[in-house]
Amino acid sequence: DTAVSQTPKYLVTQMGNDKSIKCEQNLGHDTMYWYKQDSKKFLKIMFSYNNKELIINETVPNRFSPKSPDKAHLNLHINSLELGDSAVYFCASSQAAGTGEEQYFGPGTRLTVT
Amino acid sequence: GEDVEQSLFLSVREGDSSVINCTYTDSSSTYLYWYKQEPGAGLQLLTYIFSNMDMKQDQRLTVLLNKKDKHLSLRIADTQTGDSAIYFCADPSGSNTGKLIFGQGTTLQVKP
Numbered sequence A: 001d002t003a004v005s006q007t008p009k010y011l012v013t014q015m016g017n018d019k020s021i022k023c024e025q026n027l028g029h030d031t032m033y034w035y036k037q038d039s040k041k042f043l044k045i046m047f048s049y050n051n052k053e054l055i056i057n058e059t060v061p062n063r064f065s066p067k068s069p070d071k072a073h074l075n076l077h078i079n080s081l082e083l084g085d086s087a088v089y090f091c092a093s094s095q096a097a098g099t100g101e102e103q104y105f106g107p108g109t110r111l112t113v114t
Numbered sequence B: 001g002e003d004v005e006q007s008l009f010l011s012v013r014e015g016d017s018s019v020i021n022c023t024y025t026d027s028s029s030t031y032l033y034w035y036k037q038e039p040g041a042g043l044q045l046l047t048y049i050f051s052n053m054d055m056k057q058d059q060r061l062t063v064l065l066n067k068k069d070k071h072l073s074l075r076i077a078d079t080q081t082g083d084s085a086i087y088f089c090a091d092p093s094g095s096n097t098g099k100l101i102f103g104q105g106t107t108l109q110v111k112p
Helices: none
Strands: A004-007 A010-013 A019-025 A031-037 A043-050 A053-057 A064-070 A073-078 A087-094 A109-113 B004-006 B009-013 B018-024 B031-037 B043-050 B055-058 B061-066 B071-076 B085-091 B106-111
Touching: A004 A087, A010 A019, A019 A031, A019 A087, A019 A109, A031 A073, A043 A064, A043 A073, A073 A087, B004 B085, B009 B018, B018 B031, B018 B085, B018 B106, B031 B061, B031 B071, B043 B055, B043 B061, B043 B071, B071 B085
Parallel strands: A010 A109, B009 B106
Antiparallel strands: A004 A019, A019 A073, A031 A043, A031 A087, A043 A053, A064 A073, A087 A109, B004 B018, B018 B071, B031 B043, B031 B085, B055 B061, B061 B071, B085 B106
16 A cells, blocks of 8 residues: 555665666656665655656766656666765655645665665 | 855753754745654755745744845754754745755754
């Protein structure tokens, strides 16, 4: 019954590797997001897709590439991982992209780059 | 650019009231939000307030909005140990894309 799920929950990898994080929502929402939470708990939006179309693309290194195969899924692929990529990555979804829409968050993926 | 600021830590005794404060810079947003993050979990929407309101009460939660000073506060009455969490203030920054600008989060510690 999980509304927004992410896999994996934990990811430990070495610098230079390529990894993907997957997100799925079963709420029937049109909009999905990726956020990054650093070690100081600071939370910042990275990307957003609305109906599979990219609508938010913050200043993020192009090593990060989101992909939305359908409305229910938004994956995050990261190339050439760096130590500074270590963080918790949260996926979220909302009914639509407008202001006033509640965002539902997944449990997070803790990425550790060694 | 848009900015949202919160104090980082608050410690209270069980049964006391907690007040978490937030200041923001973008005054064009229609709503302002409070999210709660429990340890090891994602964020959950706790409450929100329309920008044309001064106050909103929801059971033990009271949100106060001072638009002139761009100040938002969250009061939790009769704070319980289960309220221990990180509380984030969030501002949609006036955009219609769903983008939220979060404060740094206030860690609330409730001592028995």
